[in-house]
Amino acid sequence: MIDFSLTDEQKALKEMAKEFAEKEMRPNAAKYDRGEEFPYDIIQKAFEVGFMSSEIPEEYGGGGLSHVDTAILCEELAWGCAGMYTTIMANALAVTPIILFGTEEQKKKYLTPFTKEMKLASFCLTEREVGSDAGAVKTRAVKKGDEYIINGAKCFITNGGVADLYIVFASTEPEKRARGMSAFIVPRETEGLTIGKIEDKMGHRASNTAEIFFDDVKVPAENLLGKEGIGFIIAMKTFEGSRPPVGAGGVGVARAALEYAVDYSRTRQQFGKLIGMFQNLAFNVAQMATEIEAARFLVWNAAWMLDRGLPIGKSSAMAKMYGSDVAMKVTSQALEIFGGYGYMKDYPMEKLMRDAKLLQIYEGTNDIQRLIISREVIGRLK
Numbered sequence: 339m340i341d342f343s344l345t346d347e348q349k350a351l352k353e354m355a356k357e358f359a360e361k362e363m364r365p366n367a368a369k370y371d372r373g374e375e376f377p378y379d380i381i382q383k384a385f386e387v388g389f390m391s392s393e394i395p396e397e398y399g400g401g402g403l404s405h406v407d408t409a410i411l412c413e414e415l416a417w418g419c420a421g422m423y424t425t426i427m428a429n430a431l432a433v434t435p436i437i438l439f440g441t442e443e444q445k446k447k448y449l450t451p452f453t454k455e456m457k458l459a460s461f462c463l464t465e466r467e468v469g470s471d472a473g474a475v476k477t478r479a480v481k482k483g484d485e486y487i488i489n490g491a492k493c494f495i496t497n498g499g500v501a502d503l504y505i506v507f508a509s510t511e512p513e514k515r516a517r518g519m520s521a522f523i524v525p526r527e528t529e530g531l532t533i534g535k536i537e538d539k540m541g542h543r544a545s546n547t548a549e550i551f552f553d554d555v556k557v558p559a560e561n562l563l564g565k566e567g568i569g570f571i572i573a574m575k576t577f578e579g580s581r582p583p584v585g586a587g588g589v590g591v592a593r594a595a596l597e598y599a600v601d602y603s604r605t606r607q608q609f610g611k612l613i614g615m616f617q618n619l620a621f622n623v624a625q626m627a628t629e630i631e632a633a634r635f636l637v638w639n640a641a642w643m644l645d646r647g648l649p650i651g652k653s654s655a656m657a658k659m660y661g662s663d664v665a666m667k668v669t670s671q672a673l674e675i676f677g678g679y680g681y682m683k684d685y686p687m688e689k690l691m692r693d694a695k696l697l698q699i700y701e702g703t704n705d706i707q708r709l710i711i712s713r714e715v716i717g718r719l720k
């Protein structure tokens with residue numbers, strides 16, 4: 339009934355991703371983290387091995403990875419560098435609305451270029467005053483003739499300053515709130531689209547996070563995704579698929595932290611003993627290892643359900659929430675195993691802890707995941 343074994347293709351994918359993470363990401367992670375510099379060279383290499391278009395269906399030239407495949411890939415990439423992982427996965431987040439809701443013409447026109455050369459995309463939902471309450475976006479899209487005119491501003495947009503394509507959520511009927519929201523495909527070169535502040539972040543510093551302004555941005559009506567008023571559904575369906583990969587990222591970050599801590603505990607001596615021989619430390623390691631495995635299985639279960647088209651809201655939220663909470667807890671405890679050295683930038687631990695934090699915040703804070711889960715478990719009380 340249950341089979342946890344990976345197929346030969348999945349084993350090969352995991353191996354390839356691990357090798358990429360080990361050879362390309364890890365050795366450069368500290369450099370890009372310190373400089374908060376965008377790692378074009380590594381992202382170009384990620385494109386060449388197919389990671390930048392891995393979720394695009396094969397018929398448009400992409401990798402056509404399943405959700406379980408994606409979970410396997412994400413764990414390895416986040417193990418290598420969470421900032422670079424976020425850059426790579428932001429592409430998947432942004433193209434998913436086209437994959438799920440695009441017309442055949444939109445898919446051919448906008449997905450195929452991502453499989454031919456290295457291109458970046460952004461998913462533009464959040465605004466300065468609109469975060470968790472995503473249905474309340476203030477960016478407006480007004481139809482005039484056969485085009486829409488978009489005005490407004492988005493913030494905290496991953497890949498925002500470096501993207502070639504933007505998926506923009508804007509209100510076409512503000513009085514209807516979430517039901518009046520629509521989604522548009524906006525190419526970078528569109529007049530009136532400008533980049534604002536590039537954020538100086540605590541973690542994931544290799545990723546680019548920007549503010550985007552839309553000042554009378556005109557897009558043809560054919561750039562509307564689906565139909566008017568389903569923007570909120572498009573965003574939520576996209577998140578249902580993108581949250582397990584965030585959980586998988588958490589598993590990767592936590593695994594990296596635990597591995598470093600275990601290695602350290604095998605060499606560091608205090609009181610004439612290896613610190614790995616102290617029971618409190620060993621028991622903490624046991625707890626961390628258990629929680630990492632539990633998180634991985636929640637992620638794989640959610641991904642498996644997604645691949646079968648099963649109702650996924652609760653399981654997707656659980657995978658994201660638990661995977662990122664485990665990352666936060668494990669990175670903090672693993673850092674403590676390093677004692678004072680864990681706090682120093684010469685060691686990888688403090689970066690892992692900073693990186694873990696974001697996983698609890700983006701793609702819906704973990705409070706919002708708890709809201710989704712509790713509503714399904716308890717039901718909506720009146």
Ligand SMILES: Cc1cc2nc3c(=O)[nH]c(=O)nc-3n(C[C@H](O)[C@H](O)[C@H](O)COP(=O)(O)OP(=O)(O)OC[C@H]3O[C@@H](n4cnc5c(N)ncnc54)[C@H](O)[C@@H]3O)c2cc1C
Binds near residue numbers: 497
């Ligand atoms: C580095 C980074 C990259 C990001 N990338 C993107 C991106 O590519 N595209 C994009 O659109 N957005 C992106 N975001 C935005 C991110 O998704 C939001 O920051 C997040 O959804 C929270 O919104 P907020 O920051 O406005 O917080 P708020 O919504 O103001 O929340 C503040 C606090 O209130 C809590 N809260 C809010 N509502 C409730 C509620 N109903 N019940 C209980 N608690 C609640 C929250 O959990 C949080 O603790 C990114 C954010 C960051 C930091």
